[in-house]
Amino acid sequence: xxxxxxxxxxxxxxxxxxxxxxxxxxxxxxxxxxxxxxxxxxxxxxxxxxxxxxxxxxxxxxxxxxxxxxxxxxxxxxxxxxxxxxxxxxxxxxxxxxxxxxxxxxxxxxxxxxxxxxxxxxxxxxxxxxxxxxxxxxxxxxxxxxxxxxxxxxxxxxxxxxxxxxxxxxxxxxxxxxxxxxxxxxxxxxxxxxxxxxxxxxxxxxxxxxxxxxxxxxxxxxxxxxxxxxxxxxxxxxxxxxxxxxxxxxxxxxxxxxxxxxxxxxxxxxxxxxxxxxxxxxxxxxxxxxxxxxxxxxxxxxxxxxxxxxxxxxxxxxxxxx
Numbered sequence: 296x297x298x299x300x301x302x303x304x305x306x307x308x309x310x311x312x313x314x315x316x317x318x319x320x321x322x323x324x325x326x327x328x329x330x331x332x333x334x335x336x337x338x339x340x341x342x343x344x345x346x347x348x349x350x351x352x353x354x355x356x357x358x359x360x361x362x363x364x365x366x367x368x369x370x371x372x373x374x375x376x377x378x379x380x381x382x383x384x385x386x387x388x389x390x391x392x393x394x395x396x397x398x399x400x401x402x403x404x405x406x407x408x409x410x411x412x413x414x415x416x417x418x419x420x421x422x423x424x425x426x427x428x429x430x431x432x433x434x435x436x437x438x439x440x441x442x443x444x445x446x447x448x449x450x451x452x453x454x455x456x457x458x459x460x461x462x463x464x465x466x467x468x469x470x471x472x473x474x475x476x477x478x479x480x481x482x483x484x485x486x487x488x489x490x491x492x493x494x495x496x497x498x499x500x501x502x503x504x505x506x507x508x509x510x511x512x513x514x515x516x517x518x519x520x521x522x523x524x525x526x527x528x529x530x531x532x533x534x535x536x537x538x539x540x541x542x543x544x545x546x547x548x549x550x551x552x553x554x555x556x557x558x559x560x561x562x563x564x565x566x567x568x569x570x571x572x573x574x575x576x577x578x579x580x581x582x583x584x585x586x587x588x589x590x591x592x593x594x595x596x597x598x599x600x601x602x603x604x605x606x607x608x609x610x611x612x613x614x615x616x617x
Contacts, residue, residue: 320380320557321354327383330369332362335451335480336498340414340545341385343577347568362478365393365452367400374407376550380557384408384548391597392604393454396613409553410593412562413586415569416544417578419460419517420502421531423494424487425509432515432534435494439470446472446493449483456543459607460496460517466611467536487511498543499524499581517541522582544586544600546593558590 325348329341338360345356361369366389376382394400402408421432429435439446450458453476461474475492477483480501486492488510495502496517503524505511513528519540521530531539547565549558566587568574574585588596607613 320560321352323354323381325354325356325381325383326359327356327385328359328361328369328373329385330361330363330366331451332479332481333360334484334501336417336501336543337385337387337480337545339500340578340583343574344385344414344565344568347571347574348564351568352564365397365454365476366390367393367397367402370408371401373548373550374402378409378550378553380549380553380561382550383411383561385414386546386548387455388544388600388604389452389455389458390546390548391601392456392459392608393452395601395605395608396454404597407551409549409551409558410590410597411547411549411553411558412565412590413588413593413596414545414547414565415578415583415585415587416542417498417500417584418522418582419456419496419541419543420499420506420525420528421460421464421494421496421514421517422484422487422502422506422511423514424490424492425512426490427493427512429512429514431529432531433529435514436464436468436470436534439472443471448472448474449486449492449495450474450476451480451483451497452476452478454604456498456541457496459604459613460541462611462613463539463541463607464496464531464536467539484511500578500583503581518582524580524582546597562587562590 327341327345329338331337341358345358348356361372370384373382373384391404394404423435429438448461450461480497483495487495488505502511506513513525515529515531515534516522517531569585569587
């Protein structure tokens with residue numbers, strides 16, 4: 296009997312710390328690492344959700360921008376942080392795709408991080424320098440075919456949805472143009488607006504303000520159907536690339552071995568935030584489709600996306616220049 300009671304006390308002692316994690320969390324500032332510069336869509340999504348979590352949980356959730364090396368610097372910092380819920384990571388589809396393209400990524404996405412939830416997705420928009428004579432992507436592709444060396448696309452990061460969409464357009468349209476990787480969305484968009492490069496594919500939240508101001512010319516959206524915010528802009532599929540569809544999605548991760556009760560609490564709180572009027576208003580006008588999935592559903596989605604990107608990379612024979 297004494298052995299049985301002792302075993303119960305031992306089991307309770309092991310379970311107690313896990314219960315405390317979820318019940319008392321958070322008791323201090325939570326840092327959300329965004330491995331890109333301010334001004335991009337990942338940053339916008341992270342800041343919108345952080346603001347709502349700060350209100351609902353009574354502690355500050357702050358965004359910590361740590362750009363560099365196509366997102367690997369900030370992501371690596373999170374992988375090496377304590378698994379206590381006070382360091383989180385908001386990343387995009389590049390997180391899953393870039394290891395398929397880069398042989399020197401210093402982490403394993405599945406082993407070195409705890410997936411918490413799929414935040415949602417947004418359409419991508421093909422934009423060009425306002426002075427370009429092309430009115431849409433179909434005309435733009437025709438111009439590229441006539442003089443390939445004249446056109447340069449920018450991308451926010453190697454392996455990003457932006458990068459893969461541009462590679463897919465090259466492959467399916469059978470055109471050739473140079474793709475230059477930048478350290479984030481903002482500097483790439485700046486160069487498109489300044490006419491230093493020809494065009495870029497990027498998510499609606501980061502490109503739409505510049506389209507509205509007339510600093511970028513919209514050519515096509517990458518979704519299967521036109522988006523409500525830009526009803527006159529054709530899809531890539533309508534531009535001659537039948538069946539083309541690609542979106543940019545965003546997720547929340549933590550360092551490896553985050554206690555399950557903290558995973559559940561964060562997932563539930565983020566799901567509530569995504570349903571809030573504040574978040575819906577801030578991101579909804581740009582076509583953001585909220586998800587808020589469970590951790591297990593997110594794991595399955597990550598595997599599916601990885602397989603899809605691997606197939607595209609092989610079919611298009613995408614290679615990185617050293």
